[in-house]
Amino acid sequence: MSNISSEVEMIPERSSKLSIFFSEVRQIWPLCIIFGFFMLVAVFAPLVAPFDPDFQNLMARLKPPGTLIGGKMYWLGSDQLGRDLLSRVIYGGRISISIAVLSVSVSTVIGSWLGLMAGYYRGVVEIVIMRIVDIVLSIPAILLAIITVAVLGPGLNNLVLVLGLTRWPRYARVAYAQSMGLSKMNYIKSAEFTGVSVNRILWRHIFPNIVAPLLVIATLEFGLMILFEAGLSFLGLGVQPPTSSWGSILSVGRNYIGIAWWIVTLPGICLFLLVLSINMIGDYLRDRIDPRFKKR
Amino acid sequence: MGAPLIFEVKDLAIAIDEIDIVSNVSFGLKSRETMALVGESGCGKSLTALAGIGLLPEVAQIKKGSIYLQDREISNLSEKQMRSIRGNDISMIFQEPSSTLDPLMTIGKQIAEAVRAHHDIAQQDAMRESLRMLNMVGIPEPETRLKQYPFELSGGMCQRIMIAIALICEPMLLIADEPTTALDVTIQAQTLDLMRSLKEETGTAILLITHDMGVVADMADRVMVMYAGNVVEQGDVFEIFKQPHHPYTRLLLSSIPHIGKNRKEKLNVIKGMVPDIHNWPTGCRFHPRCPLADETCRTKTPELQSIENMDHFVACWHHTLEIK
């Protein structure tokens, strides 16, 4: 091939992906530390918790934070059955966070997939899926939880199911709007014209371009799932004893709020900090991604 | 030479976050004169225009220099003082007429609003003025148009409305930022014609920003060619087109495919692309793309100098050399 262009275009250098990541983290480092702290504690619970969370010591009932018994420190005090609150909060956090992660995963997968289909295929697919979205959105989550518990019985798995199944429409709507907008993009038209398979168009062309807002929603939903789980467990519809999550700790603790405020307050503060940090990270992500999204 | 300058910019420099975006801009305009600010994207022409009307974005600041409106310095006025000037003494029209008109207000009301912002007259009188302007800009069936909304009108008509709004208070200066770029070429011809005839009537000077050398040849009395934030050539339009001196101007003129040239003959190109503001080249900012560049160009920034004492200035170390 002859030398058609005499000048080869210059492309500027770019910084590595890692340095970009770290420069982003630097902006919100306090939030990342708080969030990271909770996640690490949840993952390494067995190594971090001083006690077995279910170990009952009726001699050490309702002790305030900072009590020393038999050489061992009860940092956050003990609950009505003498169990160390700190260890319960650690393991409870693990449960709460796992539930949040699982349910967000379930709803993200279902919602993104259905929304993607609706936005790309249009027509009947779009109508059917979006009407289902409308229906699910109109059912209050609490009602659905109660029905599910009534039908399937309470428990961790069913809780994940309920949470996942009530929240997926939010992802679906965003995925739908985004993928609908994208179908008009020239690179999609080019790909279709060239004969790229529908699968490849959906997963290599459309999905990577709608992931960003979905990620933002997932982050914000994560905090919400923690709260929902806490709420449902508080009502007795979530995890059942002996498993305990922050919600169930709060639920039992409210009976002792007058004499042992730490059982409700301290896990409550942890809940607050975790959800706050996640929400603020999600806000930051949304602000960063949105303008950049438009620029691209 | 005798007529007074109604608008003057002296040594203007604009910076964003400590980075020089525009430097050393100086020019003056007399009544009914049209000055064209030409350059490609990234040359700073729009920022210069926005500075003239006090609408620089928050991140940009006038670092140096002054702007005068009939001997009154306006570059350091407060927002309140600028507001009494905008629309009244200095008006501006933009590229996209559909996005600069309020979609929820009728045409008549929008034009009336422009005049009532500066003159204390009754709504009825303002509407009468609107009608007069619609006639002046050549809109057919003006009475019907008064009650219509922008979406009911074509792009060309919307731009005429913009011109009507801009000229209703008979400003001293009209700043037009790429006013015809988004329009079809036949509508462009109509619009430029309109601007030309109106400025004679109202005595307005025009600062026309464009990237189209044809529009410059059609409208301008004087030209300022900008590249990467610097003025590279400036002067009388006939002089500049007859004998362009700066290599950028010369290459720009020769790279346009126009009806005179032979078909399928290779077009002259300017290799490379406009530099990023974070990476201004040293010395003359055009040197990486200039066929005449040498060591001097890389190290020393050329200043605008007059050629043979005519109204023609160029900033280049080698402007007398021929480009092969």
Next chain:
Amino acid sequence: MNNNENEQNNCLLSVKDLKVHFPIRDGLMGKPTRFIKAVDGVSFKVRHGETYGIVGESGCGKSTVGNAILRFLEPTAGRIEFCGEEMSSKDKRGLQLIRRHMQVIFQDPMSSLNPRMKVGESVGEPLYVHEKLKGKALQSKVEKLFDIVGIQKKGISRYPHEFSGGQRQRLVIARALSLRPKFIVCDEPVSALDVSIQSQILNLLVDLQKEMGMAYLFISHDLSVVRHISDRVAVQYLGKIVEETTSDKLFDSPQHPYTLALMSAIPIADPVIQRKRRRQILTGDLPSPENPPTGCVFNTRCSKCQEVCVQKQPPLKEVSSDHWTACHL
């Protein structure tokens, strides 16, 4: 008979009486009664290796013609033949086989490349899909394509936002060339670029055609650009072709009043000439394509309009050798 046969063999694309009417839905039920006649009877032929330009202003339907040929939308009527094969009635399968030899370049370089895909992968995708190339084989072909359009090889692993508009358009061209198409529809390929970049891209397109011999359908509103790159030009107004001839003849002796007005409206970059010109400024606005004028589509704005122009639609007549105009005068 012989001439006809030669015509057939030489002809890559043949469009006969193409009509694209968009229905306006006036309510939930019932058949639409109003139509936007975007394209209303357009016919032309493109030969192998030739550049056919369609020029016109916004609303004339030139992009719609391109879209109909590419089958991005369904023509309402008319016959489109590609390499002698009738396209209009083909199903999806048949269409794929024909489309193998066609490609398209759009106006907006920003939206023509997937922002989340490395440009090397974007450019090589047609090869991956059709010739099932992978790994090193694909990489070397992509590198060659980068070379042809003049982009550094290290750009293969970069993303579109790291390139300028002109560079992106080069990448789009590289992708279009990958399957060595016979025919490329260029829909305003340089309109969104700076003037100095436009000439770079136009030069590239001309060079590529000389090397690889494909035909272009070049759609643009910019008469000077179309003139520069096209062999034959059609001027389109409100869905109809009003003049068609070779590029030289069109600019040496334009016949149709609209073509004259169009050329006269283009400002020439020379103030002495420009200000002396006798210009025909078109008055009025483009009529709505929903309700085109009766008779000649141009009669509402034509300075030479006569009685017959309002009554009868002028057919395309050959006014001189290979120069067609649709005008009664």
